[in-house]
Amino acid sequence: MSDGVGYCEIRKIEKIDAEEFDGISRILNAIGNRTRIAMLAVISKYREVCACELQPALGMPQPTITTHLHKMYDVGILKRKEVGKFSYYSINPRFEGIVNDILRGRAETMSV
Template structure:
């Protein structure tokens, strides 16, 4: 029996892998985004062109109960995607500056780390 040459089975991965901390942050952000109502809330806020939107405007636009709207707004706020401003009895929400850019940058890091 003759000896066969040793061949490497896989090419090394290109680029740096996503760090554990960045992966955890991306997971948290994607969990917050992984709901159709939350995505629609973000869409409403994006169409507002940076102007804060009153909490009272989401319920009719989404067709869900006010407590459910509040739950979704809380999830997005706690994830750092929204900012909340109290004006008298009403709360106004706006996209947090750079929040969606952070999601994009983490995904870009993931894509850069993936093998080609």
């Protein structure tokens, strides 16, 4: 150490504000849950699904389904179409790319 900075001084790395990544982290966080990825898999396959269809497909009670769908809708991953008492969800086209990458595994690169 040579000038009193107190850290190893291989390089001067400029400060970075984590808040800058708040938006993207909330999106990834909304995707990063196995139940919600399973939902995305179903929605991706059928293009558009009724919330009530996911209930038997995932074997989870209705409030759980609704909560997860809302979480993804809130950050823009899902679109919603309401017809009478039914709600149909589809993947927001802006996210189709990354969702498909994730579902396909983007296999070689991401599977563990």
